[in-house]
Every structure is written in C-alpha cells, then in structure tokens.
Amino acid sequence: MLGVAGGIAAYKACELLRRLTESGHRVRVIPTESALHFVGAATFEALSGQPVHTGVFSDVPEVAHVRLGQQAELVVVAPATADLLARATHGRADDLLTATLLTARCPVLLVPAMHTEMWLHPATRDNVALLRSRGIVVMEPASGRLTGVDTGPGRLPEPVEIAELARLLLERADALPHDLAGRRVVVSAGGTREPLDPVRFLGNRSSGRQGYALARVAAQRGAEVALVSAHTADLIPPAGVRMVHVGTAEQLREAMLVEAKHADVVAMAAAVADFRPATLVDHKIKKTASGPPSLTLELNPDILAELVELRPAGQLVVGFAAETGDETGDVLFHGRAKLARKRCDFLVVNAVGEGLAFEQPDNAGWLLSSDGGETELPSGSKALLASRVWDAVASRLT
Numbered sequence: 001m002l003g004v005a006g007g008i009a010a011y012k013a014c015e016l017l018r019r020l021t022e023s024g025h026r027v028r029v030i031p032t033e034s035a036l037h038f039v040g041a042a043t044f045e046a047l048s049g050q051p052v053h054t055g056v057f058s059d060v061p062e063v064a065h066v067r068l069g070q071q072a073e074l075v076v077v078a079p080a081t082a083d084l085l086a087r088a089t090h091g092r093a094d095d096l097l098t099a100t101l102l103t104a105r106c107p108v109l110l111v112p113a114m115h116t117e118m119w120l121h122p123a124t125r126d127n128v129a130l131l132r133s134r135g136i137v138v139m140e141p142a143s144g145r146l147t148g149v150d151t152g153p154g155r156l157p158e159p160v161e162i163a164e165l166a167r168l169l170l171e172r173a174d175a176l177p178h179d180l181a182g183r184r185v186v187v188s189a190g191g192t193r194e195p196l197d198p199v200r201f202l203g204n205r206s207s208g209r210q211g212y213a214l215a216r217v218a219a220q221r222g223a224e225v226a227l228v229s230a231h232t233a234d235l236i237p238p239a240g241v242r243m244v245h246v247g248t249a250e251q252l253r254e255a256m257l258v259e260a261k262h263a264d265v266v267a268m269a270a271a272v273a274d275f276r277p278a279t280l281v282d283h284k285i286k287k288t289a290s291g292p293p294s295l296t297l298e299l300n301p302d303i304l305a306e307l308v309e310l311r312p313a314g315q316l317v318v319g320f321a322a323e324t325g326d327e328t329g330d331v332l333f334h335g336r337a338k339l340a341r342k343r344c345d346f347l348v349v350n351a352v353g354e355g356l357a358f359e360q361p362d363n364a365g366w367l368l369s370s371d372g373g374e375t376e377l378p379s380g381s382k383a384l385l386a387s388r389v390w391d392a393v394a395s396r397l398t
C-alpha cells in the first residue's frame with residue numbers, strides 16, 4: 001500500500017509508485033482527500049493500474065478499510081504530513097488511509113515531509129517517538145530547500161532512497177529498529193582517486209553503494225551519522241546524514257581521524273588505494289616518441305590499522321575485506337586471517353570477482369567477529385547486509 005497525504009511532496013509519490021511497480025510489486029495507492037488537491041486520482045490509478053479511493057464509504061461491500069490493511073505486505077506513507085503523523089499516533093480512522101494503518105499487521109514505513117517548524121515542534125517530536133516505540137519506521141526527513149524560500153530538515157527523502165528502505169523492509173520486517181539512538185557512527189565509502197597529473201588518476205571500481213547503505217540504515221536506526229565519501233557512482237546522500245567529501249586516501253585518512261575521535265562506531269567500507277604515484281606531476285604528462293612514462297608508486301597508509309591503533313575505549317571498528325579464494329585457502333580462510341591481522345571488532349568478508357559485489361546492487365558474504373562469531377550473510381540488498389552488520393554492532397554496544 002502506498003499512502004499519500006496532503007503535502008506538496010505528493011507529486012514525488014508518483015515517482016516512488018513507478019519505482020515500486022517497475023521492481024515488480026503490486027501497489028495500491030490510498031491518498032487522503034487533501035492529497036488529491038496536489039495529484040489527481042487518475043494519475044495514481046494509471047500508474048498503479050488499481051482503483052483509488054480516499055474514504056471508508058467507497059467500495060462498502062468490499063469492506064476495503066479492513067481488507068486493504070490485512071492484505072498488505074508493506075504500507076508506505078509518502079509524504080506523511082504532520083497531520084497524518086498526528087492522526088496515526090492517536091489511532092484515528094477517519095479516512096481510508098488511517099483505517100488501513102490501524103488494520104495493517106505488516107511493516108509500516110512513514111516518510112515525513114513538512115516545514116521545519118512543524119517537524120521540530122514538540123507535538124510532532126512526541127508523535128514520532130510514540131510511533132517509533134510501537135515499531136513503526138519513521139524515516140528521517142532530508143534537509144534542504146522546502147517550498148518557498150525556507151530550508152532545513154523536512155524535505156521528503158528522494159524516492160530512490162524510500163524505495164531502498166521499502167525493499168529492505170520487504171526482505172526483512174525487523175531490519176530497522178531504533179536501536180542506535182544516541183550513538184555516533186562514522187562510515188567511509190567509495191573509492192579513492194590518486195592523482196598522477198592534473199587530468200589523470202589511479203582509481204578503482206567501488207561504487208560506494210555498500211557504504212551508503214550502511215550510513216542510510218544506521219541513520220534510520222537512530223544514529224548520528226557522518227559519511228566520509230570518496231568517489232562513488234551517482235548516489236544520493238542518505239537523508240539525515242552529514243556528508244564529508246574526500247578524494248585521495250590521504251584526505252580520507254585525515255577526515256576519518258577527525259570524525260572517529262568521538263565516534264561509538266567506525267565502519268571502513270571505502271576502497272582505499274593501496275598505492276599512489278610517488279610524484280604528482282603539475283602538468284599533463286605528454287605523449288612522447290620514446291614511449292610511455294614509467295610510474296613509480298609508493299604505499300598509502302593503512303587507515304583501518306591506524307584507526308584500530310588510536311581508537312578510544314569502547315569504540316567498535318568494522319572493517320571490510322574483498323577476497324577471492326586461491327590455492328592456499330577459500331574466501332573465509334583469508335577473511336579469518338585478515339580479522340586477526342587487522343584487530344578490528346568485526347570484519348565483513350565479501351567474495352569478489354566477475355559479477356560479484358562491485359558495482360552490484362546485491363551483496364553476500366560473512367560477518368566475522370573478534371569474539372569468534374561467524375555469521376553467513378546470505379545474498380540480498382546492500383541495505384540488508386548493512387542491517388545485519390548493525391544488529392551485531394548494536395548488540396555488542398549494549
């Protein structure tokens with residue numbers, strides 16, 4: 001079920017609807033009466049291929065207000081206005097959407113969008129806290145330009161981000177508990193780029209998707225998150241996350257050392273270049289008749305090792321390892337050896353190679369823990385893998 005409440009961000013519900021139907025889901029749209037001031041029922045009917053009603057008195061013989069909630073595998077409300085949150089909190093059932101929220105027994109994802117003042121008002125804060133305490137997932141709004149000239153938290157997160165969390169809840173209903181509230185988390189993501197000259201660099205194929213999913217899921221589970229991002233595919237900064245952009249391994253190192261100082265958890269998902277050109281040429285290296293230039297490389301610092309070395313008491317450090325098996329052992333064998341060598345608390349081990357992990361939406365592997373724990377991470381979305389990592393971290397923190 002896709003509920004749509006009456007805010008200007010209702011127009012973005014159309015894109016969300018398309019994403020959900022294009023990924024194979026059957027979606028029934030339930031707008032509120034006021035949502036129809038922004039987007040017509042015909043648009044929702046055409047995009048979903050399903051009838052659209054707003055009140056409990058349409059389709060009476062079908063008892064829609066009970067049936068729709070009972071049948072749903074997931075209810076997403078985007079945008080969820082301050083009024084919708086208030087009505088949901090108090091168990092009102094004065095239209096089809098709120099009645100459906102009362103009868104639904106599946107995961108519910110509410111995606112707020114409203115003016116900053118409304119989002120920060122104690123009434124809304126209390127409503128959100130109560131809804132979360134009941135196990136309803138209330139997404140963090142994005143910050144930025146709102147209708148008119150004002151900016152601040154209250155923007156609807158991008159539809160692609162909402163769709164990612166919706167998919168996660170369909171994969172795993174309990175993936176987003178609010179168990180990292182009050183925790184400070186730093187995640188690194190993406191691939192570093194080591195410049196050769198003003199136009200060329202040594203880089204790698206990391207898309208940043210796993211790191212962004214870690215940050216998004218941690219923020220959703222209540223953490224205050226900083227995401228130190230090297231180069232990535234065209235990814236959307238997760239809603240409610242503080243972004244720090246870097247280029248080279250050295251810049252990533254500096255940012256991580258600053259951010260990690262006061263963090264409860266550090267997760268190094270970035271693909272850090274192991275080597276960099278020993279000299280940075282200040283002009284474009286020219287082609288010459290004498291053949292290509294030779295490159296001298298030097299070692300980059302091992303940032304994870306340094307973070308482990310400097311970590312304050314109680315801080316948990318999560319490392320990542322992309323491994324392939326070889327004649328000396330399989331992926332898991334190399335993962336165990338790396339965990340022992342790196343001395344981090346958790347190591348996520350991915351099998352890499354053609355068509356595995358890199359640039360892919362899905363991921364799989366093992367989560368190894370310094371206390372000897374070994375959990376297989378079955379293939380699923382990168383958000384699902386992130387949720388398993390945060391489960392392990394949250395239980396170790398407590």
Ligand code: C5P
Binds near residue numbers: 270272273300320
């Ligand atoms: O040894 P390996 O490169 O496989 O280790 C991977 C882990 O170490 C990842 O968590 C990666 O972010 C981190 N790393 C690092 N600094 C480097 C190389 C890797 O922090 N120079």
